[in-house]
């Protein structure tokens with residue numbers, strides 16, 4: 001069954017609860033800024049991730065990396081709804097790099113709970129570069 005349509009507030013709250021839960025398992029000893037992220041997949045399952053830092057600071061894995069890894073590790077599909085939170089359980093914005101990650105796996109219609117309400121990926125990453133651009137010179141999306 002496909003779940004790409006709008007979800008109600010209860011379902012958003014469930015998704016946020018999953019993000020809050022996994023945020024509690026973040027490894028963020030350097031920034032002290034734990035992040036949890038959760039996304040619904042178009043078959044209805046939920047995938048989650050937390051940030052994992054490294055003594056070599058630049059090697060940090062954002063929470064969204066975990067989401068995308070779990071997406072593929074558990075069968076693939078397309079992300080339809082996404083939210084991420086900080087250590088106060090407040091909704092935060094995915095960083096620029098992670099918007100690109102999410103775009104790859106959810107496209108322009110991915111719905112995000114943002115600091116200014118529910119928005120689509122096309123609003124938070126307008127005119128995104130993506131797989132379709134690679135076809136210009138014969139690459140494969």
Ligand code: THU
Pocket residue numbers: 028031033034035050051052053060061062063064084093094095098
């Ligand atoms: N962080 C994420 O996990 N996702 C984001 O979208 C924003 C930033 C993490 C990376 C780092 O561990 C900490 O937050 C501070 O930047």
